[in-house]
Amino acid sequence: MAESVMRLRVNGREHHLVVSDEATLLEVLREQLHLHGTKDGCAVGSCGTCTVWLDGVPRLSCVTLAKTVEGRDVVTIEGLAGWWGRERPGEGAAAFHPLQTAAVEAGAVQCGFCTPGMLMAGAALLRDTPAPGREEIREALSGHLCRCTGYEQIIHAVELAAGRMGEATPDEA
Amino acid sequence: MMPLRPLSLTTPSRPEETVAALAAEGAAVLAGGSDLIPGLAWEIPTCDTLVSLAGLDALRRIETEEDGRLRIGAMATLADIVRHPLIRVGYPALADAAQAVGSPELRAQGTLGGNVCLGTRCRFRNQPPLWREALAPCWQSGGEVCHAAPAKETCVAILSGDTVPALVALRAEAEIWGRRPRRLPIEEIYTGDGTHHLHIAPGEFLAALRLPAAPPRAAFRKWRTRASIDFPEANAAVSAVWRDGAWREPVVVVSAVGPAPIRVQAAESLLDGSAWSEERILAAGDLARRAVHPYDNGQLNVAGRQIAVRGLVVRALGDMEMERREPVL
Amino acid sequence: MKLEAPSSPSAVAVPNRIEGWAKVTGQALYADDVAWPNMAYGYLVRSPHAHARIVSVDLEAARSMPGVLAVLAGPGSTAPYGIMPSNQDEHALATGKVTYFGEPLLAIAAETLRTARAAARAVRVAYEPLAPVLKTGSQQKAAPQVREDAGDGNLHKAVDLEFGDVAAGLREAQFTRTDEFFFQGNNHLALEPHAVTAFWQPDGQLVLESSTQVPHYVQRSLARALGLPEHQIRVMVPTLGGGFGGKSELFPHEVAAALLSRSCGRPVRITLSREDVFYTHRGRHPVEMKVATGFDRQHRLQAMSFESRLDGGAYSSYGIASTYYTGALQPTTYQIGAYRFHGERWFTTKPPCGPKRGHGTTQPRALLEVHMDRVARDLGLDPIELRREILQPPFSVTVNQLDITTSGLAECLDAVERMSGWKERRGRLGKGRGLGFACSSYLSGAGLPIYWNPLPHSGARIAIGRDGGVQVACGITDIGQGANTVLAILAARSLGVALGRVRVTSADTGTTPVDLGSYSSRVTLMAGNALLTAAERMLDLLRQAAARHWQVPAQEIARDGEDFAVLGRDERAAWTEVARWAEADFGPLVTAGGYTPAPPRGRHKGSGVGPSPAYSFSACIAEVEVDELDGRLQVQRLYVAHDPGTPLNPQSVEGQIRGGVVMGLGEVLMEAQAFNPDGRHRGPHLLGYRIPTMLDVPEIEIAVVGQPDPNGPLGAKEVGQGPLNPVIPAVLNAVQDAVGIELHETPVTPDRILRALDAKRRRGNAR
Secondary structure, X not given: OOEEEEEEEEOOEEEEEEEEOOOEHHHHHHHHOOXXXXXXXXXXXXXOOOEEEEOOXXXXXXXXXXXXXXXXXXXXXXXXXXXXXXXXXXXXXOOOOHHHHHHHXXXXXXXXXXXXXXXXXXXXXXXXOOOOOHHHHHHHOOOOOOOOOOOHHHHHHHHHHHHHHHHHOOOOO | XXXXXXXXXXXXXXXXXXXXXXXXXXXXXXXXXXXXXXHHHOOOOOOOEEEEOOOOHHHHOEEEOOOOOEEEEOOOEHHHHHHOHHHHHHOHHHHHHHHOOOOHHHHHHOEHHHHHHOOOEOOOOOOOHHHHHOXXXXXXXXXXXXXXXXXXXXXXXXXXXXXXXXXXXXXXXXXXXXXXXXXXXXXXXXXXXOOOOEOOOOOXXXXXXXXXXXXXXXXXXXXXXXXXXXXOOEEEEEEEEEEOOEEEEEEEEEEOOOOOOEEOHHHHHXXXXXXXXXXXXXXXXXXXXXXXXXXXXXXXXXXXXXXXXXXXXXXXXXXXXXXXXXXXX | OOOOOOOOHHHOOOOOOOOHHHHHHOOOXXXXXXXXXXXXXXXXXXXXXXXEEEEEEEOHHHHOOOOEEEEEEOOOOOOOEOOOOOOOOEOOOOOOEEOOOOOEEEEEEEOOHHHHHHHHHHXXXXXXXXXXXXXXXXXXXXXXXXXXXXXXXXXXXXXXXXXXXXXXHHHOOOEEEEEEEEEOOEOOOOOOOOEEEEEEOOOOOEEEEEOOOOHHHHHHHHHHHHOOOHHHEEEEOOEOOOOOOOOOOOOHHHHHHHHHHHHHOOOEEEEOOHHHHHHHOOOEOOEEEEEEEEEOOOOOEEEEEEEEEEEEEOOOOOHXXXXXXXXXXXXXXXXXXXXXXXXXXXEOOOOOOOOOOOOOOHHHHHHHHHHHHHHHHHHOOOHXXXXXXXXXXXXXXXXXXXXXXXXXXXXXXXXXXXXHOHHHHOOOOOOOEEEEEEEEEEEOOOOOOOOOOOOOOEEEXXXXXXXXXXXXXXXXXXXXXXXXXXXXXXXXXXHOOOHHHEEEEEOEOOOOOOEOOOOOOOHHHHHHHHHHHHHHHHHHHHHHHHHHHHOOOHHHEEEEOOEEEEOOOOOEEOHHHHHHHHHHHHOOEEEEEEEOOOOOOOOOOOOOOOOOOOEEEEEEEEEEEEOOOOXXXXXXXXXXXXXXXXXXXXXXXHHHHHHHHHHHHHHHHOOOOOEOOOOOEOOOOOOOOOOOOHHHOOEEEEEEOOOOOOOOHHHEOOOOOHHHOOHHHXXXXXXXXXXXXXXXXXXXXXXXXXXXXXXXXXXXXXX
């Protein structure tokens, strides 16, 4: 087991962590940084619950070795609202990303275990595709299993958030 | 969460260091890791050193070479492939195949090289450690039995990369780096033995795929239970050149039914030198079905996988013929 | 009252989940997230054989490893336990022999999970493999005994019920038909794998935080398993990541964590891997079934005989109840002249089966509805019309002595018929496409508790603080279905306060009144009724205090929003002020209520399974296309109607319907807890056991119908389980309509369709 110090930026904060070569990013986030919002549903990349952003791209932290992402930027569900706040300078800190609010309002949350991963993928979609169509949403979230909702209310949450985010930035259009 | 077994990771930044590291006992290539890491979680690969290709910047590039060929670095991700304009326009069957792999997150991580070199899969081997604990070791595990096909003397695990048939149909060439770099048609890197399914020696690695400057038209199809995440239970690609009022040089390739892609030469002969009528396409599908003999090592049943091959080939040929008659662009 | 819910969620104005914000920000802590100081990690060593004698166990190498805190061999528990009082057949850790692949036999605690896993590799267990037992009934032939403590042979239980003369009914029928079907078993697949942290404290108190649906039963069973007084055990449930029946009894990892904690004096966490969950299972039973019916000239259902044979796996679990349930609810939808049921449950060397959403009623409903469809086909009738003539009416008694109160079944039929355009479109969709119909019904909680007692099934306590806050305490578990939110809504509505005043504490045997648990769709009805009683009592105190303050009779006290007022006078006081008056008058404000269902009508053996205070009703029409080239069964659209009585939280009602429908879709299209001939699970992971992704789910149109039920709180019935049941037969019937193949088993995977179509083609060619 080779252990060494690595740098990792998580939710806007720089960390120096002692990490073994075989440690997964999920393990580092949950066990070392105690960011328990990122879930472990299958451990082998088949369910999507462990999804975080790596340099802004949704990635499965359970099948990513932490050492392979040394020095890069990670955002977890705990940091999504903070990221959103930083994205909109002058608007002040945000308690929620619009998708988080929409997810609650649309009934997209039942047991909540898939929710963090689902929202990280959904928020990335909304960032890259401001008014995604239904098929784009389904495609973007197709690696995320949910057993409670039957998915419809999750799709709707993304649509709801997209609508609001579109309304919120008319000046930039 | 169950931690992986201890191993060491090295990320060389120069090809010669990579070659040296890979020549060592117990070394394995780490590309995107989307298949290797789950394998390690289940203690399947026996390696103790991972040699990451992430330090070799050249391997990430997708570029046109001087002779017009498209060179795709092995570390280009499947998502890179899907969205790359040159591939979408010039080699859409490859983009379709890359899009068919896994899920968006897996495609953002998985690489073309990784998909081409993907370890063969078998439902008697790709299982968690406890599952295999009291099972007699199979050919691939150093034993002398195949649980899926007891009569077989070699491993019949499934080549599960979706890009493979598309690359074969597109007549891609593999570029292998090692002490003596070499290039060969992609079909020739597969041995047909599920245990050592690649003609890539220790100290070598797949560095790039090169696609012809003027590729044939091609189409890809995949068969599985769900519309996302699942590995193929069978897949197929076809290609041909439309010249002088007829299809020429057709390629019909079926994969994910054995350890190597299967060229269906009988179908190719049938399809060469004419337009494709519905009858001809159906007949080619029947020939493809007869050319494959899956074993009971996938998730779906053997008979179904064999019958499905017919449908895949028929659909892929139909896609090409339809597009010829009514071009999309 | 017609409660037509809009099909688009956007139009639903609703109270949101009270815990929603915590779940979307990552703040919600699940059982594997709760970090306790000085916590050690537990690991279970599981059997790599489906059936084997344990010859020897050598723990020395493991025990001497640095960082290893405890290594325990079985049985661990001091007395056998089990969820059903008559079947106490489980121990925490196997001794003597193992009876399913993955059965735990050793438990290890260590400083880290890595060390625990390494220690697990260092133990040496010698096994003498025995023949696995994988089939049921006469197919077992000379199979070895699975449970050596359970009499001769592997028949766990055989049950018989008969109401009226079925033989005569079939004999005298104008038309009879028989069908057989095999319903494959499947797993709940809650996204959260089970986890527990146990701390056997130095003062002798045992505290567990566990992902369970039934903290009360876990406390009770654990007390038995460990020989402790119940009051020394406290079971708490953190945020729970889905249950669906899979977390409904005491499990080996919970007992083992307690024992490991006692051994090492530290809190011990055990989290199951996804693979472990498939071995822990307790999922839907595989059932072989046969139905025969006889109809008279007017197409009335004169007689029905139903037989089911359940493959139970290695332990009893809820098995007796599961077996009875396969015969209990056929009569709740249809009037049947005479009804006979024979059920058997067999032990096999597989992970034990138990309750899953629709418990025991899902499998027989699949066959019954497929059968009815074929009867209609034989008689040349519209399948909906055939049913319409024989529906069990509202406020009636079924042939098997079940009391039906409200029934929106007829409205369900109307709704799906209308939404799908059944009359206009059926038979006109074109090649490979078809429509299929089915209907069903389900319980709103079981009429009898699992262990006999005269106590309330649910208790709720309301306290009003000096701050004006309403504290609701109830033993229910919010498994993700929104139970806490429903209680908050009921408390707010019944007390006349804003939702924001209400705080719900649940799922903690140390602080909340007993509720039997989140299973059998009982929570809204039973805990809701208990809460309404507590609320009435609380309001009474407040009214009395207000009356005393204003010196008027209590009946002159009125409400205006949250405020209290006096009828016809200009006196008013805020909620908190009145609460303080009441506290001054009566002391701290606490009231409680309990709910016990009325005793069931039936007095026969087996009459305890089936009765419920109220039944929900559902119907589904599936629109499918079968691709004859690649065998894909594309469900293009589902039309679902459900009668949940009053929908207390329309958003949750919609969510439960959609979730149940998609779970049913997974069961019919792809899910199978299947085994190799050696007893190994075919694929204990999410690539081997596949559930639908977002791309596999069609549009679902929903109608919510029905009337407020007199037995439900504010008229509410169940919604959590019922809507799953009709989906499976609706899809099967649609396939027959589309391509004319009769399917006789689930799941309907594309390989099976291709094989069936191939066989059909060959039969056609042969003619």
